[in-house]
Amino acid sequence: MNTPFLFTSESVTAGHPDKLCDQISDAIVDAYLTGDPGSRIIAEAAVSGGVLFLSARANSSTNVDLTGVAREIVAEAGYREGEFNADDCTVMLSQYALPNERHPRIDVRDLENGDVDDVVASQPATVFGYACDETPSLMPLPISLAHLLARALDSAVCAGQLESLGRDAKVQVGVEYADRAPRRIHSITFLTAQRTAEQPTPAQLRELLTDKVLVCLHDQALKQDDDTQLYINPEGVLIGGGPVVHAGLTGRKNAIDTYGEYSRHSGAALSGKDPLRIDRSGAYAARHAAKQVVAARLARHCEVQISYTVGRASPASVRVHTYGTGVVDDAEISRRLSEVLDFRPAAIAKRFDLQRLPLHRPGFYRALAVYGHMGRIDLDAPWERVDVADSIA
Template sequence: MRHNCMFTSESVTPGHPDKLCDQISDAIVDRLLQQDRQARVLTECAISKAIVFLSVQFVAKRSVDFTIITRQVIDQVGYDHPPFRGHNCSILSSIEEQSPDQIQNFDEHQLDEQAIDRIPVRNQANLFGFACNQTPMLLPLPIWLAHKLAQYLDKARRHQLPYLAPDGKTQVGVEYNHHKPHRIHSVTLEVSQNTPDLPSLKQLQADIHEVVIKPAFADEPLQPDAHTQIFINPNGPVITGGPLIHAGLTGRKNGIDTYGEYSKHSSAALSGKDPLRIDRIGAYAARYAAKNVVAAGLAEECEVHLSYSIGQAGPVSIEVETFGTGKVPEEEIIRRLSQHFDFRLAGIVQQFDLRGLPARHPDGFFRKLATFGHVGRPDLDLPWEKIDKISYLMA
């Protein structure tokens, strides 16, 4: 828990190369699961200049055209200016279709308690979930504000400021005083534009302030003040941006995907993995537990740590840290979590129906998580964001 300090978090728009890779990876996960809920897939993507590299290992009743999916995502994100476009970029791929006999699988709807106990995780992982009472979605304020700015920046590019290119970055610094957010220290945006001619840097800064910063803070209790430092392209114009100036890789933005580095997060990528990968869904289960702890009033801040070992159905260790804000002992919180939450691999898949979600979202489910965070999303009905265990934890 922060005492007196300044803490910064960043977010990026969908056109950032790392986030573009995440979206491609999760679009492939979505498409395979939409056709076959039993599909297994591990996808990684890398982008540099006008070249995309795909590595896909999968098992499914039906294959998909991975190249077409990749080009569709690039086009939808907004890369429609040369030299990087979805329809003419080079795509190199390594596709490995594995035998179903080599892959762990099950129908979670047919499992009883004993069967769930017999399904082990196949990866070692330490997963962290965090929640705090700084914002309505129980996220730290810096990452909450950075995501809002990134969302407004992306909206402005699509609807209000057509000269903007898809790649953008936001950063918010928050001063903490006696453990609480006290003031907005700084707001920084780096935005790219399609041409060097329009507009001038001064006009760009005025436009961004009017259609991005002002509406993003309009309903926030903590507003920028006369001493807040606001930077918009402090290093000058950025032309085109994206893969032409920096490379991208799946899973490189874990802080943006989770808590803005205010709390611990796993080093493993969240995107590009089907819902039987514990290093993805374990992070969701840990967030679910931490959020319910804070929502129940058991602590103002809570970090849940789940440690998984290969061959075990559930975590070998559950740890809780409340940073001095707990209303009950941490040992008691652990006892209640162990009693009322199912952290076993098959139990998580069963409760959240993770393999069925893509089919219910024709425009994609997991791909939507690949931008603006996997947690704390008021725009998405995420099962791990529900606070439906409060009564159990307070008992």
Template sequence: MKGDFIFTSESVTEGHPDKLCDQISDGLVDRFLQQDPFSVITAECAIATGILFIAARFASDAVVDIAGLARRIIVEAGYDHAGFDPNTCTVMTSLNALSSEGRSTRDEAEMDEAEIDGMLVQNQSTVFGFACTQTPGLMPLPIWLAHRIAHRLADVRKQGQLAYLAPDGKTQVAVEYRDDRPARIHGITLVAALSEGPMPDQNRLHQDLMDLVVEPAFADEAVRPDDRTRLFINPGGPLMVGGPATHAGLTGRKNGIDTYGEYARQSDSALSGKDPTRIARSGTYAARYAAVNVVSAGLATECEVQLSYSIGLSRPVSLQVQTFGTGRIPDADIAARLGRVFDFRLAAIIRDLGLRRLPGAARDGFYRRLAAYGQVGRRDLDLPWERPDRADLLRT
């Protein structure tokens, strides 16, 4: 992308059906890893009116009440009896308990070089990491703002400030760029599901969401709506109840929301529902980690890192860097520095980012908290792949 253009990105609240499925999938990953850090687990969900389906494959010593955990997560997302009742909904499961024989129970932090090299990738994947100077979180501005509005919408509901809000919601922000830099907010769309009961008229809804959601979301932003910004609130008419009663959900269907809002490339593989041995997840975090440090080192104002992995190898077969003309040194030189400073082997990624131990260190789990409002660029969470702690090493 060069010159002048408009770019849009969307986000959704944790009550959106796709994000319910992501949270359930990652809640299961958390629970397995909390009990057994060496668990191998993949979990996927589908949800619709009155029914939840969970498919999980795992090799673990953990004992998990899968259906019970799923019901609790749905309650915590804001659903009780209106639209979707987690206490009475049907929960169907397809569970495949695999043999624990052959799975690694060796802590990567204790591995020697030969052991790290011997931990092979089991799935082929090309993953991407991106960082830029458009926002304090080194994220593209459209997805940054879409997340802020969606998060604020959920907070207003949870705090009881607008009793008529239901858990489901969606936001979109269109940013106008001039000379490749954000210049103004072109448009904002906010779709808020409404609970059963007394409903506000459109004028009140518009004013309430402007006062309590949109304006606070932009309070600390350098680029704000102006008198030409187009604002749409429930443009399709009232969305009653929303959630699984209105539209179905599926794990892994919001990859753009999980990453860069389609402003930069992302893998087509889901992040949620996978333990750290799945390179599609761990590699995505490693690539973001590298990009964050490139930009933090001042080597570029935009950086995309691509890592390609093949089954049966421990390290990527390809490491590519693009800085889109913003690099202070050639892209190939940045890639060479990344190869020197970072270890992109699977075991080293798990070791350096502490991916097995993070769920056990967080009382309410770790990966589930990533399942809404983005898995990268989070300023509200202390994520190891967001730390610019290797920037100094990249400068030399």
């Protein structure tokens, strides 16, 4: 029997400075891939005070108005007035070409099967994918609930139901476990930015969040109970929020992007990279593989680790860990996955059609940049589909 424990995960809203930078970076990726699916692009953003800094390196046949893209995202995130706003913020730009010999333009749809080995990992990477049976999306419950509440909070603000609040907020959810299964919601913490110190009062804010946000938990299998602790701005009122209060940077919320630290994840950012970058596409492939294992009922919990070496297409290793919940040996599950799934970079991009997703679904990668890259069944992310589970069962 496993010892009971408490686990917390957090999510942030679209106006959080780190997530603002992730959205800008992925909107740039969307723009390049829409104009040229073979584009190679690395885009990063940093924001502080009234200054937004963009670094973009690309090898592409298309041109992108980087400043225009950034200002559009800033406006959509709700920053239209004040010290930091879409129209008046200073945008500093560093833009140059990626070397063609290391990052050649490649549209994997044009590759013959024999050419897939020619697309190699351009950097060493170890990526992780995870799935479990705690939620319908096969995601850990704490991060799933944190995203649900953060999204509900942001939607209520955008809809004018919480006019006194800004777009910058953070939500943390604590879940109690016993026998490695979630038993109850222990705590919920909201850190929200207000427009003024006077309104709403702490009592009014608690009532608003209860009525407009916490109602989203009513449809969940695990709900609040009388002992669930609710914390709202426990350190005091936060005025304004956004970049004028704390700086933001692309790739600084990796746990929020993946599994809420319930499982291991790569230290590399997911946003701001074209899908031939193996630290991005490999993470999607690992999640897809782990999800097949749980869907096939080979295990209740599954982590897939894939390691890549520079200059090689095939991974150096594919390793499965089921935390003692597997019905067959972990090595056997790993063998089955490797037999059914191709983890080479070009094969992953081709299987999920990663380079053309923004063509079919405008703004696809930007949408991933907030509320998680994993578990996104709402976006029909291709790595979330359960399509080969029967082949490994």
